Amino acid sequence: VSTQSTGSSGINAEYGQGCRGNITEDDISDNPSLKIISALKEISSLSEAIHSAELEVLNRNLHKDNKELLSVESMSQIQSIAEEVAESLTLILDNRDSLVGRLKSPHEEGRLVVEARYQKYAVSTFEQLGKVLSQLTIYISNVEKYKSSRLNETKHRAVC
Secondary structure, three states, rough: OOOOOOOHHHHHHHEEEEEHOOOOOOHHHHOOHHEEEEEEEEHHHHHHHHHHHHHHHHHHHHHHHHOOOOOHHHHHHHHHHHHHHHHHHHHHOOOHHHHHHHHOOEEEEOOOOOOHHHHHHHHHHHHHOOOOOOOOHHHHHHHHHHHHHHHHHHHHHHHH
């Protein structure tokens, strides 16, 4: 270690020309601070490379998912599921009055017998059903509005 003054010329004399940007491999290997800085730069560049690779993988997976979603088989499957849902909703609409009546008076037609060991599950199920059924009339009216708008749209297209 040199005994020169601690001014910038002393640091330059002791650690080479580091302050002017001319850091050599010897300077890095001799100075622990420069080793840490060098390691941090390398870690940073590796981290950027990893992030870039992860983005590339995500983009490829997204492209693959979109390609699968837009395939003919997938679209036909979605269409068949939509048709099943439409049939179910049509049945609900056709039987709306009896469903609403039954839901308004659930105890008139008899009680539901549940074994003691299943009562906990039944209570949980009925609580969940209660939440869904409380929204049923809203869903039914939305479907009716959609159905009537589709009919009006179809009639309008036929006229034009």
